[in-house]
Amino acid sequence: MGNICARLKRRQQPPPPPPSAKKRSSSSRRDRKLAGDAAIREQAIAAAILFKQHQQQQQQQQHFDRSTSLRYPNGGSKKNNSNALPRSSSSRSRSLTDPLLQPHQLLNQGVKVDDLETNHIVLVHGGGFGAWCWYKSIALLEECGFKVAAIDLTGSGVSSFDTNRITSLSQYVKPLTDFLEKLPEGEKVILVGHDFGGACISYAMEMFPLKISKAVFIAAAMLTTGQSTLDIISKQAGENDLMQQAQIFIYANGNDHPPTSFDLDKSLLRDLLFNQSATKDVALASVSMRSVPFAPVLEKLSLSDLKYGSVRRFYIQTLEDNAIPISLQETMINASPPEKVFRLKGADHSPFFSKPQALHKLLVEISKIL
DSSP states (O other), X not given: OHHHHHHHHHHHSOOOOOHHHHHHHHXXXXXXHHHHHHHHHHHHHHHHHHHHHXXXXXXXXXXXXXXXXXXXXXXXXXXXXXXXXXXXXXXXXOOTTSOOOOHHHHTTSOOOXXXXXXXXXXXXXXXXXXXGGGHHHHHHHHHTTOEEXXXXXXXXXXXXXXXXXXXXXXXXXXXXXXXXXXXXXXXXXXXXXXXXXXXXXXXXXXXXGGXXXXXXXXXXXXXXXXXXHHHHHHTTTTTOHHHHHHEEEEOTTOTTSOOSEEEEXXXXXXXXXXXXXXXXXXXXXXXXXXXXXXXXXXXXXXXXXXXXXXXXEEEEEETTOSSSOHHHHHHHHHHSOOSEEEEXXXXXXXXXXXXXXXXXXXXXHHHHOO
16 A cells, blocks of 8 residues: 555656756755855844944943943833844754743842842953853843943954954953952952953952952853963863864964964854854854964963952853863862852853853842852
């Protein structure tokens, strides 16, 4: 019976189109795909340009340093929901840790910012990223009433400084230390660092322990005294071939001198950093990421129990991370245990893209810990 049905089905199929029609159909599908890819890239470029323009306008209006800005201020009627954070276009299934919530829904989750030790959160990007990567987190936090600052470190984001001329960690993190130095007396912030930003906030914790209420490390380099970020990276040598394949070293001082910076191969960005993120965010990153200065990665930190050790630390693990694997995150946590560890299921190395709602909920939860 099965063979008979199969023969009947084949007879009912229309005759195959002539070769020319097949070519036209294939060409049409290819053209549509190329047009779709081009449209996504154009949207990402437009988003990056608008973000940077908005950032510069805010800096001029607020009289902040060029490398620091407060973005997405609350404004407008609640009836006008045109500025609500759009839902991710990722085709992956969502877990219970990343519910489909809009910012106005998060407002009703019992967050009373006036009762917190501080409602001021400072976001510090990782290597190659910029303040632009936090756009979803900024919107969600400000909708809940938090005061948010996202820092562009030297040679990152809108900073015009040449990355290859950065020769120390202090030079790289100067926009952050300048920001903290100018805080009013008695005001504290929650420092949030991602990736290499973990080493940067550690440096700041040693300098300004009394101005930092809590420090949050998101898939970040959490070092011990005498360690450099390179020391941490070298521990995964052989385990993370993808990271080694992606690194492109730049020798601005000549090949007979150490590298001055390194880039990441754009063709490997999705697999390395954004394996769970939406296509539009990968496209935004591909046109916005910059070189990572090499000298700060080599620098060993000097961290004391009296200063760095006095700041409360929290770590957020990203379980689907291909850049800093969970095994390496565990190694850093065991070497210098923080107060509490949180785990983000389904998050890649960039949870501000892949799990923005779940990341937001954890940041709010940490802010409420007494």
